[in-house]
Amino acid sequence: MAAVQSDATDEMLMVRYQRGERAAFAELLRRHNRPVYNFVRRLLGAPAVAEDVTQDVFMRLVQNAAEFKHEARFATWLYTIARNLCIDQLRRASHRRHASLDHPVACDDGQALGEIVADASGRASVERTAVSAEVRSSIVKAVESLSEEQREVFLLREVGNLPFKDIADITGVGENTVKSRMRYALDHLREALHDFEEYARALR
Amino acid sequence: MDCEKFDRIVLDELYGELDELTSAAAKRHKEHCARCASIDAELQATREVGVLELFEPPDGMYERILQAERDTTRGLPLRKRLGRAVSILAGYAMRPQLAMAALLLLMIGSSLLFLRTQPGDHDHVSVTERGVPESESDPVTVVKKADSPSVLPHAAAHASARTDDSAARVLRAGAEPKPDPALAAEPKSAASANADGLTGPDTDPDTVADGDTAYDAAMAAYRDGRYSEAEQRFAEVANRGGNRAASAALYAAQARRMLGGCPSAGPRFEEVHARYAGTPASSEAAWQAADCYRSLGDVARARQNYQELLTDSSYKGRAESALAELDEHNSATELTPRKAAKSAPATAAAPPPTQSPAKPKAGEASP
Numbered sequence: 126m127a128a129v130q131s132d133a134t135d136e137m138l139m140v141r142y143q144r145g146e147r148a149a150f151a152e153l154l155r156r157h158n159r160p161v162y163n164f165v166r167r168l169l170g171a172p173a174v175a176e177d178v179t180q181d182v183f184m185r186l187v188q189n190a191a192e193f194k195h196e197a198r199f200a201t202w203l204y205t206i207a208r209n210l211c212i213d214q215l216r217r218a219s220h221r222r223h224a225s226l227d228h229p230v231a232c233d234d235g236q237a238l239g240e241i242v243a244d245a246s247g248r249a250s251v252e253r254t255a256v257s258a259e260v261r262s263s264i265v266k267a268v269e270s271l272s273e274e275q276r277e278v279f280l281l282r283e284v285g286n287l288p289f290k291d292i293a294d295i296t297g298v299g300e301n302t303v304k305s306r307m308r309y310a311l312d313h314l315r316e317a318l319h320d321f322e323e324y325a326r327a328l329r
Numbered sequence: 330m331d332c333e334k335f336d337r338i339v340l341d342e343l344y345g346e347l348d349e350l351t352s353a354a355a356k357r358h359k360e361h362c363a364r365c366a367s368i369d370a371e372l373q374a375t376r377e378v379g380v381l382e383l384f385e386p387p388d389g390m391y392e393r394i395l396q397a398e399r400d401t402t403r404g405l406p407l408r409k410r411l412g413r414a415v416s417i418l419a420g421y422a423m424r425p426q427l428a429m430a431a432l433l434l435l436m437i438g439s440s441l442l443f444l445r446t447q448p449g450d451h452d453h454v455s456v457t458e459r460g461v462p463e464s465e466s467d468p469v470t471v472v473k474k475a476d477s478p479s480v481l482p483h484a485a486a487h488a489s490a491r492t493d494d495s496a497a498r499v500l501r502a503g504a505e506p507k508p509d510p511a512l513a514a515e516p517k518s519a520a521s522a523n524a525d526g527l528t529g530p531d532t533d534p535d536t537v538a539d540g541d542t543a544y545d546a547a548m549a550a551y552r553d554g555r556y557s558e559a560e561q562r563f564a565e566v567a568n569r570g571g572n573r574a575a576s577a578a579l580y581a582a583q584a585r586r587m588l589g590g591c592p593s594a595g596p597r598f599e600e601v602h603a604r605y606a607g608t609p610a611s612s613e614a615a616w617q618a619a620d621c622y623r624s625l626g627d628v629a630r631a632r633q634n635y636q637e638l639l640t641d642s643s644y645k646g647r648a649e650s651a652l653a654e655l656d657e658h659n660s661a662t663e664l665t666p667r668k669a670a671k672s673a674p675a676t677a678a679a680p681p682p683t684q685s686p687a688k689p690k691a692g693e694a695s696p
Contacts, residue, residue: 147398154394162386176387183394187401191412264379283381288346304340311340315375 135199143190153199154183161207164284167268168211168277178214182207201291204281208295215273260318267317271310278303279310330358335365343372544573551584560584575601575610582614591621602634612641619651628655 133141133149135156141149161182166175185206193202268276274296281292289307293300335358341347342355359366421427547562563581567574578601586594598618605611619634632655638648 147402150398151395154391154398158386158391158394159383162390163381163383166384167381172384172387176390179386179390180394180397184397184401187398191415260378261382264381267379268381280381282344284383288344289340301337304337307340311372311375311379314379315371318375318378 136195136197139190139193139199140195143193150187153186157200157203158183160284160286161203164204164280165207165211167280167284168208168273169214174214174218178207178210181210185210198291200285200287201294204285204287204291205295208277208281263317263320264314267314268310271313275306275310275313278306282307330354332358332362332365335359335362336368339365339369339372342369343376541573543569544577547577547580551580556584556587560588575605575608578605579610579614579617582617586617586621591624595621595625609643612638612644616644616647623651623655628659631655 133152135153138149138153142153158179162175162179165178165182166172169175169178182203186203193199268279271279277296278292281287281295282289287295289300289303293303296303335355338347338351338355342352347355359369543562544566547559547566550556550562551559560581563577563584566577567581579598582594582597582601585597595618598614598621601614602611602618605614615634615638619631619638622628622631622634632652635648635651635655638644641648
């Protein structure tokens with residue numbers, strides 16, 4: 126497989142993949158499989174389901190590659206696919222709301238999601254090792270307790286790193302509504318982390 | 330910026346989506362507003378602390394997706410494959426370099442279209458348009474070219490122009506007119522005409538050969554200024570007949586004009602005109618006769634000849650001009666004192682012998 130320039134934009138890579146360059150797809154997958162997987166997993170909760178859905182997301186991309194327009198933003202297109210598949214999955218599983226931390230999800234070892242996140246020796250990679258397990262647990266709980274609409278906005282912004290305008294395009298609501306949901310999610314998170322104010326100040 | 334506006338943009342500021350100007354305004358506002366500064370600080374702290382951990386994708390997921398991509402691509406339906414091919418082609422077609430190349434090719438093509446050579450026979454154009462010597466034309470060529478209506482009038486017009494020019498030169502010189510050196514081209518032209526098979530199909534080759542020789546000899550004498558000999562030789566060629574007879578008769582009349590001027594040449598021209606009616610030589614003879622009558626002051630006969638030439642498309646324009654000049658001249662003459670006209674001898678109306686005869690126009694009958 127031919128090498129691909131790492132500084133090429135996602136859109137350039139997608140156009141090259143449309144022309145049959147498989148290496149471009151490999152590069153796109155390398156860049157986005159982790160955040161997409163996290164977005165899906167945070168929305169669906171179950172790791173095994175999240176893996177299948179993530180694979181489906183990229184297969185949809187392959188099947189509909191010809192429909193991608195160069196003017197469009199690749200990340201917006203990708204997360205739109207991911208969000209739609211997650212909604213389908215939630216409907217199929219009759220889970221209108223995300224699995225609660227109080228209920229065990231389909232993890233391999235039967236642990237609750239909060240326990241997995243809070244467990245410092247778990248499989249989740251810890252980006253900030255200095256953050257205590259308690260803080261992480263509180264974050265996860267706060268995110269899990271958000272409504273579906275607020276959570277997807279929060280995840281698209283924090284995990285997908287998408288601007289508010291693109292999130293508005295993905296979710297099909299106005300940009301102000303997106304910001305309002307994000308503001309609510311952040312306020313909710315702030316309340317959950319209220320006990321760790323000292324810690325937060327120390328970080329600054 | 331006020332607090333209300335700050336509330337609207339605080340998230341944009343938090344995630345760095347503000348432009349520089351608005352961001353600077355927000356910072357200035359925070360410096361003076363404790364409330365907004367506090368909100369911003371809390372959101373900043375929440376974001377810094379509330380970082381979600383990212384899960385590592387399961388082992389082998391990357392490879393499995395790549396493998397699935399290969400399988401899926403192989404199994405794509407024809408419609409999607411065609412769509413991909415069209416997408417690839419469109420990607421190349423929309424490249425600016427290709428568009429510029431296409432435009433360049435279009436410009437080159439259109440330039441070639443407009444810069445192509447003009448249609449037509451360049452040989453004829455070069456001979457007639459470039460003013461090759463006056464007497465170069467071959468009488469045989471005249472006859473055959475008469476079949477081509479697009480060539481004959483054109484050449485005749487040029488021949489007429491040369492006639493006027495030659496006459497003007499003779500008048501300016503005030504000396505005995507010399508044969509035009511351009512006549513040197515005549516034998517060559519005649520030979521080439523024969524070589525091209527332009528002689529009549531019913532002409533005896535021997536006769537033609539003899540006629541050509543005699544004609545060439547006559548032309549040589551004419552060129553050397555031996556007008557008497559030329560007149561005799563041309564007359565012989567004319568009497569012998571053939572397709573050069575008309576031209577020879579015309580030359581004989583021209584030689585006569587050189588020898589005796591218009592008084593004796595006029596009737597000869599008339600004779601050629603009547604005898605070879607319908608040929609270019611006949612029309613040219615009529616024109617020369619009219620010229621002679623005009624120079625002799627016989628306006629009525631000159632006018633009659635000009636009027637006859639009105640039926641010939643190649644002479645019509647010039648005949649009309651000549652008639653107009655005659656009318657003007659008549660008007661001017663009527664205004665002059667009658668006694669001047671009476672005192673003038675009949676011959677005085679004619680130009681001096683050295684001036685009156687126009688230079689023989691050997692090429693006039695040439696097409």
